[in-house]
Amino acid sequence: MNYFIGDLHLFNRNQTGEGVNYDGRPFATVAEMNQYILEHWNAKITNGDTVYILGDMAMRGRNEALIALVAQLKGRKILFRGNHDDLSDYRYQKLFADITDYREISESFDGQSYKLCLMHYPILMWNGQHRGSILLYAHTHNTVEETFFQKCVKGLNENKKLSVQQGKPIRAINVGCMMPYMKYEPRTLKEILSAQDARKE
Template sequence: MTVFFTADTHFGDHRTINIHKRPFATVADMDALLIERWNATVGPDDIVWHLGDVARRAADIPALLDRLHGTKHLLRGNNDPDATLSATGWASTGDYAEIDLDGHRLVLCHYPFRSWNGQHKRAINLHGHSHGRLKPMPRQFDVGVDVHAFAPVRLDALLGPNRT
């Protein structure tokens, strides 16, 4: 079992193609590639933390989650209404989480923080929302699909050889 992180998939949302200059001619093309890369990366027994902004229409989420590998946890983004959180297929939902993984304390939220719990004790903030447009800070990583080739990402890939 491997743990992955992602955010800002915006399935079914044509606005995201234009606003964030995603390289897709259609929403169908974008969604197909997002599903393909998710399932090529994540296995059925893996865990995925989705840090918000899942899809344009909450009604589409149960069928979408059925197509995506892994056990999926959601932390709400600004484009996730209550119906997204109550959709069947999530193992858990919330707005914020702190977890321990591979000897690291992770602070998870859709939004990037200027400071976060445990920051000075080497805790790491994983977030979405910014679509790769924020200046990097030490121990803070955007896990959104726009930054990671439209696929979920592992913690070790974020930390790289420095293992901060």
């Protein structure tokens, strides 16, 4: 089974009540956040699963506690480099099955196949977007930048001159862990798309 998540920012005090709590996360301390993510991750993920981490796993890679924590996270972990990922420690690098910037994969469930483009940063043009390919990204958190980007995607869908979608909507989905449909744990594509459909109702 494949799972997706991004922007965990492990050990970042400014994602908790110990700092400015940039995302308004429901954690008083870094220790509480890290423990919550660890427990919910391992309750869901098996070592036979693959977890695509779309950047910003943590603020630094040379922290002994960070290495120990990530080593406990189950599954085959593929990290997409984010702007906050410090990969200078070889021991930290070896915790991931692969470290990359961009990847295209196929996913299927309920008799349907999906092409996915995966990267840390949101972009407005990606391979196959007019033929149903879905961009999964992180980076923008739940901010004005995220709102603006989604407004641009909506504009692409509403532009009558862009009649090449072949009846399929252009979809770009933020899988940052703080998004309300992510709830700080990896999600399958089916879970992510079901949550998107529920938001439209």
